Amino acid sequence: MPVSRQELFDVLSQLGRALGNGHRLALLEHLAQKEAPVEELAGASGLSIANASQHLQHLRRAGLVTARRDGRQMVYRLTDERILRLLTLLQEVAETHLAEMERLMGRLFADDDAGEALEPMTRAELQRALEEGAVTLLDVRPNAEYQAGHLPGALNAPVAELESMLSALPRDREIVAYCRGVYCAFSHDAARLLRERGFQVRRYQAGILEWRAAGLPLVD
Amino acid sequence: MPVSRQELFDVLSQLGRALGNGHRLALLEHLAQKEAPVEELAGASGLSIANASQHLQHLRRAGLVTARRDGRQMVYRLTDERILRLLTLLQEVAETHLAEMERLMGRLFADDDAGEALEPMTRAELQRALEEGAVTLLDVRPNAEYQAGHLPGALNAPVAELESMLSALPRDREIVAYCRGVYCAFSHDAARLLRERGFQVRRYQAGILEWRAAGLPLVD
DNA sequence: CAAATAATCAATAAATCAATTGAATAAACC
DNA sequence: GGTTTATTCAATTGATTTATTGATTATTTG
Structure with a gap:
């Protein structure tokens, strides 16, 4: 048949x-x-x-x-990892094509972005900065998620505990904060706090999801 | 809000x-x-x-x-082209994970595959073979689709007209036939016919969809 | 301008999906 | 073994999706 x-x-x-x-x-x-x-x-x-x-x-x-x-x-x-690629691609296509998606994305973190001095970093920019050792990388997700895998060289500073860790962070180097991905608010919260305290900070907007989806290595 | x-x-x-x-x-x-x-x-x-x-x-x-x-x-x-990547990825994930999918795929062309002397070519194998100039590449889709874009170096030999083009095909070189993708029967039909007539033939199973989804160039 | 063609719209009925509720399992703890 | 905890199952109801039908809208052609 x-x-x-x-x-x-x-x-x-x-x-x-x-x-x-x-x-x-x-x-x-x-x-x-x-x-x-x-x-x-x-x-x-x-x-x-x-x-x-x-x-x-x-x-x-x-x-x-x-x-x-x-x-x-x-x-x-x-x-497996392909499911992540599927999600990321779905999101990428949606962002490009669904007008409403764009509108919502724009509004979701509108307040924060207004105060942001610099555009969020792209993955390529982050990779270059890391190779040059030019930045301090901060994973601001909860510790459990950090332990399940994070970007190479990232320090864990969960937003909830960030305040008490400020003294350990450099004031003469740019800090890059990242969290889960574009839907995640942690890196926004962290960046706002750090900026208020006088740190130089940018966000890696796409976060760990995109990093993994691109097949880049994580460490435990 | x-x-x-x-x-x-x-x-x-x-x-x-x-x-x-x-x-x-x-x-x-x-x-x-x-x-x-x-x-x-x-x-x-x-x-x-x-x-x-x-x-x-x-x-x-x-x-x-x-x-x-x-x-x-x-x-x-x-x-745009990302829609194609999305389709391809969806299909890839499905083939790996949906038991039923595998079962159907296995049955769809079961008859042909039995007679196939060699495994279908992967994209990597095809690229290598093309670089070495080792094979004759045959696009067996209808001419309208061929004209809308085909793999570099491919000759068009629609299955319907394949019989009348046999004399133009080499008998001392391997022929690789491709069509739309894994769901498409043209390359199966073509390979069967050619094999019956004594040609050395393999199929590029994934077809033009995967080729494009991988971002590889087509020519018009 | 009327007729023909290609596609869309609108309304309906059948099928499928989603959230809720309360009952049923399966494993761990006392 | 009985109780607790974490999850699944089953039945119900309301919401969404789909295919069909016939009417309607654009565009070209005579």
């Missing part, structure tokens, strides 16, 4: 449908940081446990995430 | 939903070959005109395709 091309597209479309829900994308973005149990994912996404569980199983059926049992928890994780 | 992260994901999910339907993926795959008016797309996908039109507008709202009027026709095309 011949298999029709259409059957293949129908199967492929399962993957698309899995990506076709805002809550599931939020779950994937959280999982892009680190693996997590259902309860944590539900909390982070503002979903009920049961609902989060169902969305996660939807993602699992589509092959986007896998799960393992750890004691009484089910720990979910992205199936 | 602050914009929530969730709003962003909701907008992003529009893109996912646009990819979440087999007919729309079929339309996109056709458009990946060349731009086309609604009627042609409907015919190729087995959709009614009205239904095809609605799917195309869905794709347009998601920013995946654009349309221009040409006389009394509306000609649709992919918005």
